[in-house]
Amino acid sequence: MRPAAVRRRRGRYVRPVVVAAFVAPFLLEATTRFVATAAQVPGVRLAVITSTPADRLPPELTTHLDGHWRVDDALDPRQIAEAVAGLSRQMGRVERLIGALEQLQVPLAQVREAMGIEGMDVQTARNVRDKARMKTVLRAAGVPCAGAVPQGRRRGGLRRDRGRGRRARGWPTS
8 A cells, every 4th residue: 555545444534654754954944944844744754864963953843753863964865864774763664755955856866766765766856956957858848948148248247138038939028
């Protein structure tokens, strides 16, 4: 049965619990809000993988989290994988691995692939992170993309194309 499937138990429908880990290198204010919100999703047991020690977690998180794993470098896929393995021993198999930072998407995908966790794969993560690669993929799928504006006369450090590039791509010019 898939983790998100609903099953019937004693006349009631029960949603199985999903164990998830949120990788948050630094628990800044915005990241803390993301983690706190994810920790309150019904049917989710959430742990955080971070460089912040457990005794320094913001109080609004400690009441909602089911686990914590401290790493020295939360952008290192090896350390993330070790944390996921450790949390899996403590909480049950981690079924989802998430993070809000764009810089985390490739390392998270590498760990997902290595550990058999569903989610964005490495190739897709690289397509998202590398903007030139992303545009190549989108163009190959027939999606128009903005190109680089060729070097030319500059005003204020930026070349003004006066809408010519937008018109050539069929986009609005204002």
